[in-house]
Amino acid sequence: MSKQQKPKKYVKRFSKAFIWAHAINALSFFALYITALPMYTEFFDWLYPVFGGPAGARLLHRIFAVTFVLPTLIYIIFDPKGFLFWLKELVTWKKRDVDFFKEFPKEFFGMKAKMPKQGFFNAGEKINSWIQIFTAVLIIFSGFTMWFPEYFPDTVVQWGYLLHNIGFGLAIAVVVGHIYLSVLHPGSTPAFRGVIKGDVDAEFAKGHYRDWYDELVAKGEIDEDGDKKSADKTA
Amino acid sequence: MAKEYIKYVDVTKCDGCRACMVACKNWNDLPAEPEEFQGSLQSHAKVTANTWNVLNFIEHENSKGDLEYLFRHSSCFHCTDAACEKVCPEDAISYTDFGSVVINNDKCVGCGYCVQNCPFDVISLATYKDKNGKEYRKAQKCTMCTDRLEEGMQPACVVTCHPGAMQFGNKEDMLTLAEKRLSEIKEKFPNANIYNPAGVGGTHTIYVLAEKPSVYGLPEKPKVPTSAVIWKDYAQPIGKLMLGATTMAVMAGFVSNKLFNKGGHDHGQDEEGGDSDE
Amino acid sequence: MKTSVVSNEYQKLQEEIMKLQEQWKQNLNPDSIDFRLDSEAMKTGVPLVALTNFDVKFPLFVQWVDELKQLLMSQNADLESQLNRVIELIDEETAKVWMEEAFSFNHLYFKKFAEENVLDEWIPPFLAETLFRPYLQLLSEKTQSKISQAVAGCGCPVCGEPVRLGQLEGKGQKILYCPRCHANWPEKKLSCSHCGNEDYEKMKYLTVEGKPTEQIHVCDECKGYTKIIDTRQFITKPSPEMLDLKTIHLDYIAQENGYMVMGEIKK
Incomplete structure (x- = not known):
């Protein structure tokens, strides 16, 4: 980045609905994590007073449980096209996606990697999406049984505890990697801008999502250098 | 050091006087819970957070077609493998050397995991108010009068039982007593059995029942829920490992x-030095 | 009982001594005591022990002293020289005298014996009493079935020890127990063991908060008291000695409230 002195050009990547949905999802996830942490490990018992005692922690956990369910609805209602596109991308797997994982470890640890050209979502993002969808379903449905045990048979509630735990365990493990790659991994700042402002550095897009970039060029939305052709300046 | 004890309940000697319920309330200082008429002599539907033992009254038609009135003193079983102890996220539930299972009220956060996982449905949450009027919950159940055991005294319910339907003593002695009693009543009650379920590693409240457990509303084969075992023995440790x-x-x-x-991430050269997730 | 004002070490020592005494009693020849169950005399309050001859075998006596010495030294090795001196001093005649004086609680005799032989004052009466008890306990064991009452104010019908301890049994019956010889006998619940008072307005129960098994029956007629323990609530019943020892706090409470071990016996 620092080498390039010419003014940066940006290409639109995410809709407002996606940005909001993503942010609410992230904040809710984090809040749910923090409010449940003292129950997960006694090491964090000191968090109880912070939330106004166990009862307070339970109340907050339920409030954030509701906000955790919202993003999907926001995405569907305000950007149905984007939502469908996302789902379509998730079920589209090509050779480039499989090859991605051969190079990813090198990339992850900062060694020279020869990444295959990726589409709008790279294979790692797809996997992340899949796991988050799967775990969210697990967590939300098992959470229901835990919240309203009186409406479910005992066995369902008992399995609910297990599934909630598994769902959460998987989700948090993946989220750690996800946040690292977006915030700390060198070269991540352009990607991070994508989920905050909605657009990314054209050079970055070209480097990381070459197939998508080429598509944009082919559609005539940008030219080879990343200049926007359309008047659409808003993200 | 301390010995492992068992509370042995011989339901065939019980006359349904409910003195055990009174003794329990009295010793443990539990508030009364007035109830509507339940349709029988039974006072409460089941044990609650403030009523740690309830005398069950069961109208049963035996194999000869005769009506039998069955009584059962019901309270916590004090399992050897207690599901409540397993699922408690705060280590608030523990075993004592006497064999009783007790809840540490200071540690309990009132999450109710134990309530949902008890195979016998004998733990409940009590709601209290602190000095600011804020409500909080604590799991409560029979303690086997562990505070009395520590002083060398038998549980309050046992001491008060006038027909001698309850006895308290060394594990082996009580098991022997139960066996002996079973052989005595087998003729009169062909379905009689000793209720000391192996699925929870045996219990520290054992019964000689005149009829099958289900007649008394007890699970025939109670066990620690499989989900609880996977959850606590596998899912949670593996989850923590994965996070680590x-x-x-x-x-x-x-x-x-x-x-x-060191030079920073040089992306977007002739080929991709592609980054991945965001 | 887990909580007791008596230290664990002391309780353990007491239990060890009792174990020894039980062994000694088992090894006693039943014929070594010769008693005369004179019910007329006993009705007037004469303890059975006064109607009994004890055949104290000297070699046995010496053996017991030695065993007791070993036990005491395991707790306090400094006692060795004094205990050895006792063993040197004792001959067959002294042994007989000791038993007799123990029987009659003659503390003056033992005090003098200690002074003359430069022994700690507690040693001679302690040894004598400890060695005499197996005989008393054998006596009460053999006659327990015949002991069904006592005369108020005259103490244990077998050994004459003042009454201070009872247990509730069965449906709440008061049974008095002698911590010295283990004899037991029933008594009316509302009756003073020391003066026989049955005026319910002058009999009171003192209780300790949080101790549901403990009562002190006190009599405002003679100012006497008796500790009554509901051992039916216990998981295991302790021996009368241990029960007496572990409830020593009740003696303090009674005495601090102006009551006395034997009461002021009114003739």
Whole structure:
């Protein structure tokens, strides 16, 4: 980045609905994590007073449980096209996606990697999406049984505890990697801008999502250098 | 040091006087819970957070077609493998040397996991108010009068039982008594059995029942829920391990990026030095 | 009982001594005591022990002293020289005198014996009493079935020890127990063991908060008291000695409230 002195050009990547949905999802996830942490490990018992005692922690956990369910609805209602596109991308797997994982470890640890050209979502993002969808379903449905045990048979509630735990365990493990790659991994700042402002550095897009970039060029939305052709300046 | 004890309940000697319920309330200082008429002599539908034992009255038609009135003193079983102890996220439930299972009220956060996982449905949450009027919950159940055991005294319910339907003593002695009693009543009650379920490793409240457990509303084969075993013995440890592993990987990644990639990330050259997730 | 004002070490020592005494009693020849169950005399309050001859075998006596010495030294090695001196001093005649004086609680005799032989004052009466008890306990064991009452104010019908301890049994019956010889006998619940008072307005129960098994029956007629323990609530019943020892706090409470071990016996 620092080498390039010419003014940066940006290409639109995410809709407002996606940005909001993503942010609410992230904040809710984090809040749910923090409010449940003292129950997960006694090491964090000191968090109880912070939330106004166990009862307070339970109340907050339920409030954030509701906000955790919202993003999907926001995405569907305000950007149905984007939502469908996302789902379509998730079920589209090509050779480039499989090859991605051969190079990813090198990339992850900062060694020279020869990444295959990726589409709008790279294979790692797809996997992340899949796991988050799967775990969210697990967590939300098992959470229901835990919240309203009186409406479910005992066995369902008992399995609910297990599934909630598994769902959460998987989700948090993946989220750690996800946040690292977006915030700390060198070269991540352009990607991070994508989920905050909605657009990314054209050079970055070209480097990381070459197939998508080429598509944009082919559609005539940008030219080879990343200049926007359309008047659409808003993200 | 302390001995393992068992509370042995011989339901065939019980006359349904409910003195055990009174003794329990009295010793444990539990508030009265007035109830509507339940349709029988039974006062409460089941044990609650403030009523740790309830005398069950069961109208049963035996194999000869005769009506039998069955009584059962019901309270916590004090399992050897207690599901409540297993699922408690705060280590608030523990075993004593006497064999009783007790809740540490200071540690309990009132999450109710124990309530949902008890195979006998004998734990409940009590709601209290602190001095600011804020409500909080604590799980409550029979303690086997562990505070009395510590003083060398028998549980209050046992001491008060006038027909001698309850006895308290060394585990082996009580098991022997139960066996002996079973052989005595087998003729009169062909379905009689000793209720000391193996699925929870045996219990520290054992019964000689005149009829099958289900007649008394007891599970025939209670056990620690499989979900609880997977949850606590596998899912949670593995989950913590995974969180640890990804955290370690991320830290390693961060460090190695600093090492291999001092000049910053040069992306977007002729080919991709592609980054991945965002 | 887990909580007791008596230290664990002391309780353990007491239990060890009792174990020894039980062994000694088992090894006693039943014929070594010769008693005369004179019910007329006993009705007037004469303890059975006064109607009994004890055949104290000297070699046995010496053996017991030695065993007791070993036990005491395991707790306090400094006692060795004094205990050895006792063993040197004792001959067959002294042994007989000791038993007799123990029987009659003659503390003056033992005090003098200690002074003359430069022994700690507690040693001679302690040894004598400890060695005499197996005989008393054998006596009460053999006659327990015949002991069904006592005369108020005259103490244990077998050994004459003042009454201070009872237990509730069965449906709440008061059974008095002698911590010295283990004899037991029933008594009316509302009756003073020391003066026989049955005026319910002058009999009171003192209780300790949080101790549901403990009562002190006190009599405002003679100012006497008796500790009554509901051992039916216990998981295991302790021996009368241990029960007496572990409830020593009740003696303090009674005495601090102006009551006395034997009461002011009114003739």
